[in-house]
Amino acid sequence: MLKVFVAEDEALVRGGLCALLELEPDMELAGEASDGAAAVEGVLRTHPDVVLMDVQMPVLDGIEATRRILAAGSRARIVMVTTFDQDEYVYRALRAGASGFLLKALAPERLAAAVRTIASGESVLDPVLTRRLIEEYLVRPAPDEQLGQRFSDLTEREREVWRLLAQGKSNAEMGNELFLSDATVKSHVTRLLSKLGVRSRVGAVVLAYESGLVRPGGRAAG
Structure with missing residues (x-):
């Protein structure tokens, strides 16, 4: 059973992500948070396999939350949730230890597949997006x-x-x-x-x- 933690400050988006994950028979919701500081505390307390981490959140942004979680020794694979107009954050997040990226425009039916992919050690970055971001x-x-x-x-x-x-x-x-x-x-x-x-x-x-x-x-x- 894959344990997934959701960190997202928009209540509607967070609720939708949680609801979609709870429909999957091989996944369980480890917890949720609406700001970066709460995400750090929640992830270190619940030990999820995968974290869906929003980039922009109050108190502590997702990049710094990712850095702190991994620095504390967590083995969670952290996936940043972003939009195309947030490209300036991507490289910083990679350097912080993020394992990949999901776009907020991702089709609901692809969410579970993406979570399973990242949990298995693969990347959820499209090859074209990977090259574009790295080169930029x-x-x-x-x-x-x-x-x-x-x-x-x-x-x-x-x-x-x-x-x-x-x-x-x-x-x-x-x-x-x-x-x-x-x-x-x-x-x-x-x-x-x-x-x-x-x-x-x-x-x-x-x-x-x-x-x-x-x-x-x-x-x-x-």
Whole structure:
């Protein structure tokens, strides 16, 4: 049973999200909050699997709430709930440890599928949206010696998986391109995230651009 916590300051939106989740036989509502501070307290108290976190909330915004929840050691996967006109918050949220994004315009029937996807370790970011956001907010830095040392123990296969992740590829697409089974791809991704020291695939995408592994447009660095 997946435990889901909803943090949203608009009562109507929050009620709708909660109602939709409670209809799912494999999900239960862990709790809800109308501001960021209450969200931090509620998540740390209830230990949900997934948190739907609004970006803009009173008392404490969703980005800072996310940072505090993860800094406290929570293993919850936090999904930011945003709109297209809030793109300026996206990169900050990724750096805070968010595992993905849902748009408030998401069709109700897709909500449960998105929650299950994020709980399984996948990303809910569309590949096109991923590239657009990363390219808009991330300026590729000069090569960094410390970053190079940090990633020196990656195998060639892990680097290839990382490059494909940065292009927004799903496990199935990576498997087709690398001629690997789904289970093998998942194993590579798990080891890669551990070596990179990130919590999610989205974090690996950000780091791929920061480290210079790929450049805007998804091209591999020369």
